[in-house]
Amino acid sequence: MNAAGRRTTGVAAAVVLLAVMPLVASGFFVNFVLTRTLILGVAAASIVFLASYVGMVSLAQWLLVGVAAFTVGNCVAEAGKGLKLGLNPWLAVLIAVAISTLVAFVLGAIASRTTDIYFLMLTLTYAVIGYYVFGQVTSISGFGGITGVSPPGLFRGHPARLYYAALVASIAAYAVFRAVRRTPFGLTLEGIRDDPVRMSALGFNVPLHRTLAFTIAGAVASLAGVLNIWWNGQVDPTSINIGATLILLIVAVIGGINQLEGAWLGAFAYVAANNYLRSLPLIDRIGITEARFNTVVGVLVLLIVVASPNGIVGILTGTSGRLRLAAHPAPDLTTTDLSDTTKPPTNVPPTNMEETR
Amino acid sequence: MANRAGVDRRTLVAATPAALVLIWVGFLARGTSAGAAIDQPGRFVITILDGLTSAGLFFVVAAGFTLIFGLMRTVNMAHGSLFLLAAYLAVELQQRMVGKRRNIVPDDVDLLAWVVPLLGGSAVAAVAGLAIYLLLLRWNHGQELRQALITVALTVILADQMLARFGGLAESMTWPRAVSHFIEILGRRYATSRLFILAIAIVVGIALWLWLNRTRMGIVIRAGVADQAMVRALGINIGVVFAVTFFVGAFLAGMGGVMAASFAGVATGTDGQWLLNSLVVVIIGGLGSIKGAVAGSLLYGMVTAMAPAYLPQDYTVYSIIFTFVLLAVVLAVRPYGLFGRPE
Numbered sequence: 001m002n003a004a005g006r007r008t009t010g011v012a013a014a015v016v017l018l019a020v021m022p023l024v025a026s027g028f029f030v031n032f033v034l035t036r037t038l039i040l041g042v043a044a045a046s047i048v049f050l051a052s053y054v055g056m057v058s059l060a061q062w063l064l065v066g067v068a069a070f071t072v073g074n075c076v077a078e079a080g081k082g083l084k085l086g087l088n089p090w091l092a093v094l095i096a097v098a099i100s101t102l103v104a105f106v107l108g109a110i111a112s113r114t115t116d117i118y119f120l121m122l123t124l125t126y127a128v129i130g131y132y133v134f135g136q137v138t139s140i141s142g143f144g145g146i147t148g149v150s151p152p153g154l155f156r157g158h159p160a161r162l163y164y165a166a167l168v169a170s171i172a173a174y175a176v177f178r179a180v181r182r183t184p185f186g187l188t189l190e191g192i193r194d195d196p197v198r199m200s201a202l203g204f205n206v207p208l209h210r211t212l213a214f215t216i217a218g219a220v221a222s223l224a225g226v227l228n229i230w231w232n233g234q235v236d237p238t239s240i241n242i243g244a245t246l247i248l249l250i251v252a253v254i255g256g257i258n259q260l261e262g263a264w265l266g267a268f269a270y271v272a273a274n275n276y277l278r279s280l281p282l283i284d285r286i287g288i289t290e291a292r293f294n295t296v297v298g299v300l301v302l303l304i305v306v307a308s309p310n311g312i313v314g315i316l317t318g319t320s321g322r323l324r325l326a327a328h329p330a331p332d333l334t335t336t337d338l339s340d341t342t343k344p345p346t347n348v349p350p351t352n353m354e355e356t357r
Numbered sequence: 358m359a360n361r362a363g364v365d366r367r368t369l370v371a372a373t374p375a376a377l378v379l380i381w382v383g384f385l386a387r388g389t390s391a392g393a394a395i396d397q398p399g400r401f402v403i404t405i406l407d408g409l410t411s412a413g414l415f416f417v418v419a420a421g422f423t424l425i426f427g428l429m430r431t432v433n434m435a436h437g438s439l440f441l442l443a444a445y446l447a448v449e450l451q452q453r454m455v456g457k458r459r460n461i462v463p464d465d466v467d468l469l470a471w472v473v474p475l476l477g478g479s480a481v482a483a484v485a486g487l488a489i490y491l492l493l494l495r496w497n498h499g500q501e502l503r504q505a506l507i508t509v510a511l512t513v514i515l516a517d518q519m520l521a522r523f524g525g526l527a528e529s530m531t532w533p534r535a536v537s538h539f540i541e542i543l544g545r546r547y548a549t550s551r552l553f554i555l556a557i558a559i560v561v562g563i564a565l566w567l568w569l570n571r572t573r574m575g576i577v578i579r580a581g582v583a584d585q586a587m588v589r590a591l592g593i594n595i596g597v598v599f600a601v602t603f604f605v606g607a608f609l610a611g612m613g614g615v616m617a618a619s620f621a622g623v624a625t626g627t628d629g630q631w632l633l634n635s636l637v638v639v640i641i642g643g644l645g646s647i648k649g650a651v652a653g654s655l656l657y658g659m660v661t662a663m664a665p666a667y668l669p670q671d672y673t674v675y676s677i678i679f680t681f682v683l684l685a686v687v688l689a690v691r692p693y694g695l696f697g698r699p700e
Binding site: 057110111113114116117118120121122124125126128129132133136137138241242243246247249250253291292293294295297298299301302305306 | 430432502503506509513626629633639685692
């Protein structure tokens with residue numbers, strides 16, 4: 001069996017396993033671990049898609065999750081803060097996805113000519129500005145947030161219902177991102193990741209392709225937002241602050257930012273650590289308490305990025321020495337000092353540090 | 358001709374909003390808290406001064422950020438954490454020097470009880486920055502995104518540890534009595550402490566300019582920004598220069614933190630807010646350029662001061678959106694910022 005076939009089989013097996021989980025696992029595990037994992041995974045997958053296919057590491061994905069959640073909140077809630085439109089929850093989903101996608105299109109268009117680290121910083125700026133917009137503009141939320149939002153009747157009642165909604169959303173996200181790769185559009189994106197100048201010279205509209213990729217990722221991220229507000233029942237600006245934004249990037253990095261599957265693995269690792277770290281024996285003896293959970297996460301991420309930038313997937317597949325985050329082909333991380341590097345086999349003079357490796 | 362038409366369109370994109378803002382502020386802004394400039398010239402001057410003094414604070418913090426990036430291509434996401442660390446330490450140091458833990462008033466604070474915490478807090482931030490560089494960033498030089506991720510992880514750790522150590526309540530420094538009074542400008546009171554911030558920023562700017570343009574190390578740094586491989590080939594130990602630059606950049610973050618703690622106080626979350634401020638300034642001005650940091654700080658400072666003052670009173674909550682508009686306009690015209698250059 002070839003690698004792609006093995007990959008598909010593995011994912012299919014994982015889906016079957018996940019589908020029977022509510023029958024065998026405890027309600028707590030399904031509701032608080034697996035459902036959270038799938039929701040976070042969808043959001044993280046949109047980061048992985050942009051990073052691995054287009055070479056753009058986006059920190060705006062959690063903002064787009066938030067935009068969808070706030071839209072659902074404004075549409076559905078009948079009392080409290082926000083617009084209180086009291087619409088049908090299914091209609092609210094459509095509006096939320098549409099608005100998130102539109103926001104993603106506009107943000108993506110503004111960022112489409114920035115690359116690499118500039119793109120990372122610009123999207124982080126989006127995220128923080130978005131936090132203040134929802135915090136300060138009291139007509140759509142305010143810092144108190146929107147409360148009392150319930151999902152449509154179909155997903156109410158037993159927690160397994162929402163779990164299956166999250167599972168379907170995860171499968172859809174995964175399928176969309178895998179399918180995009182096989183289209184001419186997806187191939188163009190990979191070309192742009194590897195050599196934007198050449199693609200531009202070949203006549204491709206590079207900023208437009210980047211914008212559209214960002215828009216697709218935003219549409220998928222909005223699904224996570226809808227699920228998130230259904231799961232939480234409320235949304236407030238604190239849930240989209242800079243900390244939460246960085247956590248989502250961390251989830252993508254823990255899993256391995258080069259493989260779609262890594263998004264869900266990273267989400268599982270994060271959520272499981274969040275739920276179970278406190279119950280490890282003797283953990284409080286070494287000064288780790290629940291309150292210092294973020295320190296533990298930070299240290300873990302630091303260790304992962306220092307040791308293996310490809311995260312869990314990288315460790316599993318033995319590609320831990322390589323990092324393909326940048327738009328440029330992977331630098332070999334085993335050469336650590338700049339002084340013993342050689343110039344790339346090109347007669348173009350190196351214009352930046354990336355090239356002088 | 359096509360090229361020229363393109364340039365014209367870009368100028369139009371930048372000039373139209375600027376002209377509209379000037380007309381609005383000058384003549385039309387009658388329903389706003391500040392009023393049109395033609396009716397309320399005093400309020401207009403005060404708002405401009407507010408913008409300038411905010412710009413001063415933005416500049417001190419963002420200059421450190423852009424200095425590090427310009428030379429090393431390292432985006433230090435922990436810049437805000439160093440800012441907050443210095444602020445917390447300076448507040449503690451000032452409390453010890455004054456001998457009171459709460460209700461410190463300017464009369465308790467002589468100049469020394471402000472300057473020593475300023476330098477002490479900033480020095481600790483600088484040493485912490487140097488340690489981050491030596492331990493975590495030296496061996497992976499040039500891997501921009503990996504370095505960004507490492508500093509992101511540090512941000513999470515430092516924020517959590519500072520929350521544990523200093524608590525979640527807002528802390529503030531007290532200005533020394535010498536600068537905490539008011540002067541009169543066009544019939545309005547204005548705090549001298551704000552002008553003091555501006556003065557410090559100007560001193561920092563001049564010192565940076567002298568350092569980069571008039572010293573041997575400054576020459577090496579500028580050469581390193583232009584062509585690092587060549588600097589190495591000339592036999593210059595650029596590693597030392599990197600370490601010094603990181604030290605100075607982190608020191609500036611710390612200074613900004615102490616000044617901000619005196620100006621408005623700091624709390625959990627201020628680190629993220631000031632990382633945002635640094636990012637906005639350098640994205641507007643262009644990463645790695647001190648000139649860009651000046652221009653970016655001025656534009657951003659003006660927008661943050663004028664948006665709340667000159668928006669109609671029911672709409673002042675939307676002032677944050679103008680930060681975004683400023684970013685969008687600048688990026689539409691120059692994707693790498695006003696003084697930035699493409700890779």
